[in-house]
Every structure is written in C-alpha cells, then in structure tokens.
Amino acid sequence: MTDTIFALATPPGRGAVAIIRISGPATAEVLKGLGVGTVKPRLASVRNLRWQEQLIDQALVLFFVGPNSYTGEDTAELHLHGGRAVIEAMGEALIGLGLRPAEAGEFTRRAFQNGRMDLAQAEAVADLIDAETNAQKAQALGQLDGALSQTYATFRADLLKAMSLVEAEIDFPDEDVPDNLARTAGPVLDKFIADLQAALADSDRGRRVREGYRIxxxxxxxxxxxxxxxxxxxxxxxxxTPIAGTTRDVLDADIVIGGYAVTLSDTAGLRDSDDVVEAEGIRRARARAENADLRIWVRSPQTVGDDPAADYIKPGDLQVLNKSDLGAVTPKDDIEHLSLSTVSGQGMDALHQWLATRLARDLSGADFPAVTRERHRRRLVEALEAAHQARRALDVAPEMAGDDLRRVSDALSRVTGAIGVEDVLGEVFSSFCIGK
Ligand SMILES: Nc1nc2c(ncn2[C@@H]2O[C@H](COP(=O)(O)OP(=O)(O)OP(=O)(O)O)[C@@H](O)[C@H]2O)c(=O)[nH]1
Ligand SMILES: [Mg+2]
Known part of the structure; x- marks a missing residue:
C-alpha cells in the first residue's frame, strides 16, 4: 500500500498563505479526520479544520480525485493562514492521522511513476522552480510542455524506421542483404546520426542557459x-588595492546580463610567483579560464613587457583595455577589444552591450535545445556511438546492426524515462525541494 504523504508546498516561515499538499490513498480519510466533511472535488471549500477537539485553522480546502491530479493519486491542498503555529499544528495533526512527511521531489516522482509526466518533464519542474532569468524560465516551460520529449520522439521515429528496415532484411534475407540495407537503412541512419550530432553540438546552449554562462x-x-x-x-x-597580487582565490558571482544567467569569476593575476598561496591561486585561475565560455582579458597601460595572460586567451574572447584614463594599450590583433576605465566608468555601457550581444548570439535559438543537463548529454553520446557502430555494421555484418540499434534506442529512452529508470530516479529527484 502506498503511503499517504504531505508537505508544505510554500516557503517555510511567515506568509499570508501556506499551502500543505497531501497525496495518497488515505487523502479522503484524512480530510474526514480533520472534520472537513464532504467537499466537491476540484472546487474550493472554506472549512474549519480540527484535530483532537482543537480548531487548527479556517482554511481553503481543495480535493482532487486520482488519476486526474498532479501526482495521479487522490490529493488535497490545504490553504492555511501562513503563520508558523498554524503550519506546525497542522503538521502534527497530519502525522497523528498517520501521514508521513514527503521526501524531496516525492510528489513529482509519483507523478512520473503514475505516468502523469515523463522524466524530462519532471526535470523541467525542478528547473522552473529554480529559474531566475526569463531564458531559464522559457527553457524550463518549453521542456515541461514536452518540447524536449518531442525532440526525442522525433529521434526515436527515425530510429524505428531504420530498425524496421534492418529487421525486414534480416528476416527475409537474399544474397544481397548488405547491399540492400546500405541502400535502404543507410540514408535513414545517416540522417539520424546527423540529427544527434547537431543536438550534441547545441548541447552547450541548454547547459549555459540552465546553469549560467561562465565568464x-x-x-x-x-x-x-x-x-x-x-x-x-x-x-x-x-x-x-594597488598591491600586485591582491586576489588569490577565485571569486564567483551570479549576475544577469541581457536576461541570461552569468557566473562571473574574478581570478588571481598571472605572473611568476614563488609564493605557494599565490601560485595555487594562479593555477586555479588558469583552470577556470580553460573551462569558461568566455574569457575577458583585462589589460592595463601600466604593463611592461609581455603579458602572461596572452597565452590563455582563445579566439572569440574579448580584450578589455582598462585604465583608459591613464593611457592606451595596443590591442592584440585577432582578438576583439573594448577600451574602458573602471574608475571613470567610460566604456562600461559599451561592455554591457557587447556582453548582452554575445550572450544572445550564443544562447538564443529558434528551437529549445535537446540537451539541458549532463545526464541528457551522456545518453546522447552513448546513442551516437552505438549508431555509428550500427552504420558500420550495415555494410559488413547486418545481423549485428539490429543489436546496435537496440542500444541506441535504450540510450534515448533513458532520457525521458521510458525504460531503465530505476538507476536515474535518484539522480533526477534528489535535486528537488520538499513539497514538489
Ligand atoms: N586609473 C585607474 N586605475 C584603475 C582602474 N582600474 C583599476 N585601477 C587601479 O588599479 C589597481 C589594481 O586594481 P585591481 O582591481 O585590484 O587589479 P587586479 O587585476 O584585480 O589585481 P590583482 O588582484 O593583484 O591581480 C587599483 O589601485 C585600482 O584602483 C582604472 O580604470 N583606472
Ligand atoms: Mg584582483
């Protein structure tokens, strides 16, 4: 028998309204136990909620009959007055009535297990709750609406076509099987592979929107x-400070530029150093720069000799010629540059503009990305490897191609949770907040 669970769905603390959610087979019983009497499903009813002769609150009660509810089970929402004492007393009453506090993500996990949404949509719920920028919100809403699931359904349709062609040839072989297969299934598989490759090439975009663009x-x-x-x-x-070598640690800040989330990192200045602390800071600076989506090379007219940072700048990066109030720096030819002064503020607007344009260039797109998490990317890489093997097998050992294609199918199914879900459930739901 499934437990009936409850959780505070609104943030803890004092508020105008606090919502407690209940889900599971005992929901109707619990409402009775609180003295609610009968309530019409899906209609809001104001009721006095009592437990052990005590009035807990006058609340708005909503009751949903499964499977037409968020979790697919009988569920209820109690819209209480949002005071700590009310919330606490209600929690005690629900435990007294035999309910268990929900674990993080348990409501959505039940929704997934009862077929109310697939895994990609469940992840979108978590992303939507975490969304802080409009782009993050749009991406999560698209995914919740099934955009990502739809992309994978399209991949699967092509794959099924290739699989059925392979099966047909193997079931009714003649001496020209490899030739026939290469002719019929070959182009289908080639298109499928090209689509996966495009999705993977675009995979950074989903991650950058979700986690923040790293500068x-x-x-x-x-x-x-x-x-x-x-x-x-x-x-x-x-x-x-005017002292060279002031910054030692990498310092991160989450900011929003042009509607996109950005993680900006300040790093230790690069120079030869015998100081172990500074040398470690410099090592970290270089490592962080290596993995960044964009490096801003900050330069000063006071620099004498070669700038050691030049070695770590890549095509597409930006040179900021700082301290324009003190003099000019000769920019390195092949890297875009802007001159500014952090002291006078000259050039700062242009820098903001430049960054907003760069973010829009890298992150906006006509479609939602097929990959928004590392979990999706890993599965796509697996699918692509197996698809390449299947393509090679078509020409030489067609009976092997069927197996390879099934592996492709498995890998894709794991993204939306159609198969093999047990191993990924923990990974997906552990990041949720309680009450969702
Ligand atoms: N005149 C002028 N001085 C500046 C400007 N920007 C920074 N400075 C000064 O340059 C000095 C070093 O600035 P920081 O921002 O600490 O430089 P940093 O690159 O972080 O230095 P490290 O942490 O040592 O690597 C300070 O005295 C700043 O006030 C500018 O645009 N114009
Ligand atoms: Mg510094």
Missing amino acids: VLLGETNAGKSSLFNALTAREAAIV
Missing part, C-alpha cells in the same frame, strides 16, 4: 580585474 576575468596582476568584477556585479565584493 572569467583573466589578466596580469594589477590590470584591474577585481575593479571590473566589482563594477559588473555592482558590489564591492572583491578587494581592490
């Missing part, structure tokens, strides 16, 4: 990285 400030000591970090985050978060 790292890199440069020589005293170039003004921390000053620029403070200007971009509009906080005095990083220490700025």
Whole structure:
C-alpha cells in the first residue's frame, strides 16, 4: 500500500498563505479526520479544520480525485493562514492521522511513476522552480510542455524506421542483404546520426542557459580585474588595492546580463610567483579560464613587457583595455577589444552591450535545445556511438546492426524515462525541494 504523504508546498516561515499538499490513498480519510466533511472535488471549500477537539485553522480546502491530479493519486491542498503555529499544528495533526512527511521531489516522482509526466518533464519542474532569468524560465516551460520529449520522439521515429528496415532484411534475407540495407537503412541512419550530432553540438546552449554562462576575468596582476568584477556585479565584493597580487582565490558571482544567467569569476593575476598561496591561486585561475565560455582579458597601460595572460586567451574572447584614463594599450590583433576605465566608468555601457550581444548570439535559438543537463548529454553520446557502430555494421555484418540499434534506442529512452529508470530516479529527484 502506498503511503499517504504531505508537505508544505510554500516557503517555510511567515506568509499570508501556506499551502500543505497531501497525496495518497488515505487523502479522503484524512480530510474526514480533520472534520472537513464532504467537499466537491476540484472546487474550493472554506472549512474549519480540527484535530483532537482543537480548531487548527479556517482554511481553503481543495480535493482532487486520482488519476486526474498532479501526482495521479487522490490529493488535497490545504490553504492555511501562513503563520508558523498554524503550519506546525497542522503538521502534527497530519502525522497523528498517520501521514508521513514527503521526501524531496516525492510528489513529482509519483507523478512520473503514475505516468502523469515523463522524466524530462519532471526535470523541467525542478528547473522552473529554480529559474531566475526569463531564458531559464522559457527553457524550463518549453521542456515541461514536452518540447524536449518531442525532440526525442522525433529521434526515436527515425530510429524505428531504420530498425524496421534492418529487421525486414534480416528476416527475409537474399544474397544481397548488405547491399540492400546500405541502400535502404543507410540514408535513414545517416540522417539520424546527423540529427544527434547537431543536438550534441547545441548541447552547450541548454547547459549555459540552465546553469549560467561562465565568464572569467583573466589578466596580469594589477590590470584591474577585481575593479571590473566589482563594477559588473555592482558590489564591492572583491578587494581592490594597488598591491600586485591582491586576489588569490577565485571569486564567483551570479549576475544577469541581457536576461541570461552569468557566473562571473574574478581570478588571481598571472605572473611568476614563488609564493605557494599565490601560485595555487594562479593555477586555479588558469583552470577556470580553460573551462569558461568566455574569457575577458583585462589589460592595463601600466604593463611592461609581455603579458602572461596572452597565452590563455582563445579566439572569440574579448580584450578589455582598462585604465583608459591613464593611457592606451595596443590591442592584440585577432582578438576583439573594448577600451574602458573602471574608475571613470567610460566604456562600461559599451561592455554591457557587447556582453548582452554575445550572450544572445550564443544562447538564443529558434528551437529549445535537446540537451539541458549532463545526464541528457551522456545518453546522447552513448546513442551516437552505438549508431555509428550500427552504420558500420550495415555494410559488413547486418545481423549485428539490429543489436546496435537496440542500444541506441535504450540510450534515448533513458532520457525521458521510458525504460531503465530505476538507476536515474535518484539522480533526477534528489535535486528537488520538499513539497514538489
Ligand atoms: N586609473 C585607474 N586605475 C584603475 C582602474 N582600474 C583599476 N585601477 C587601479 O588599479 C589597481 C589594481 O586594481 P585591481 O582591481 O585590484 O587589479 P587586479 O587585476 O584585480 O589585481 P590583482 O588582484 O593583484 O591581480 C587599483 O589601485 C585600482 O584602483 C582604472 O580604470 N583606472
Ligand atoms: Mg584582483
């Protein structure tokens, strides 16, 4: 017998309204136990809720009969007055009535297990709750609406076509099987492979929108990285001094630029150093720069000799020629540049504009990305490898192609949870908040 669970669905603490959700077979009994009497399903009823002769609250009660509910089970929502004492007393009453507090993500996990949504949609619920920018919200809503599931359904349709062609040839073989197969299933599989490759090439976009676009400030000591970090985050978060080597740790800040989430990192200035602490900071700066989506190379007219940061800048990065109030820096030819001053503020608007344009270029798109999480990307890589093997097998050992194609199908099914779900459930639902 499934447990009946409950959780506070609104943030803990004092508020105008607090919503407690209940889901499971005992829901109707529990409402009776609270003295609710009869309520019409899906209609809001105001009721006095009592437990052990005590009035707990006058609340709005909603009752949904499974399977037409969020979880697919009988569920109820109690819209209470949002005071701590009310919430606490209701929690005690529900435990007294035999209910169990829900685990993180348990409501959505039940929705998935009862076929109310697939795994990709369940992940979208978590993403929507976490969304802080419009782009994150749009991506999560698209995924919740089934955009990602639909993309995978299209992949699967092509795959099924290739599979049925292979099965047909193997079931009714003649001497020309490999030739026939290469002719019929070959192009179908080639298109499928091209689609997977395109989805993987685009996979960074979904991740960057969801987790934030990673921008790292890199440069020589005293170039003004921390000053620029403070200007971009509009906080005095990083220490700025005229002493070379002020910043040691990598400092991260989450900001929004042009409607997109960005993780901006300030780093230790690059130079040769015998100081173990500084050397470790420099190592971390380089590692962070390596994995960034964009490096901003901060330069200063005070630099003498070669700038050690030059070695870590990649095509497509940006040079910021800082301290324009003190003089000009000659930009390196093949890297875009902007000149500005963090002290006077000259050029800061242009930098904001440049960044917003870059983010829109990299992150906007006509379609929602097919990959928004590492979990999806891993499955696509698996599917692609197996598809390549199947393609090779078509020409030489067609009986093997069937097996390879089944592996492709398995990998794709794991994204939406059509098969093999047990191993991924923990991974997916552990990131949820309680009450969802
Ligand atoms: N005149 C002028 N000084 C600046 C400008 N930007 C930064 N500075 C000064 O340059 C010095 C170093 O600035 P920081 O922001 O600490 O430089 P940093 O690159 O973080 O240095 P490290 O942490 O040591 O690598 C400070 O004295 C700043 O006030 C600017 O645009 N104009
Ligand atoms: Mg610094």
